[in-house]
Amino acid sequence: MIWQFDLILLTLVVICAVAAITVKDLLSSAIVLGAYSFLMCLIWTGMGAVDVAFTEATVGAGVSTVFFVAAIYHTTRRTKD
Numbered sequence: 001m002i003w004q005f006d007l008i009l010l011t012l013v014v015i016c017a018v019a020a021i022t023v024k025d026l027l028s029s030a031i032v033l034g035a036y037s038f039l040m041c042l043i044w045t046g047m048g049a050v051d052v053a054f055t056e057a058t059v060g061a062g063v064s065t066v067f068f069v070a071a072i073y074h075t076t077r078r079t080k081d
Helices: 004-022 026-046 050-073
Strands: none
Touching: 004 026, 026 050
């Protein structure tokens, strides 16, 4: 793979990881984690591990993001911050 593309992907993965931790809204955090999983899927594909990339895309970016969003919509706030 081209090293510039690898560097861009690595930078975006680190930004997504930091953003998922620092963002205050739970829905935004779930969406950022989905983007993180998709970027990891691209990294796995670039390294030649297509089976791992496919699993990361389906489970990490797809199913878990849907479960996170569904869980957030089924919960209520106790306090009004």
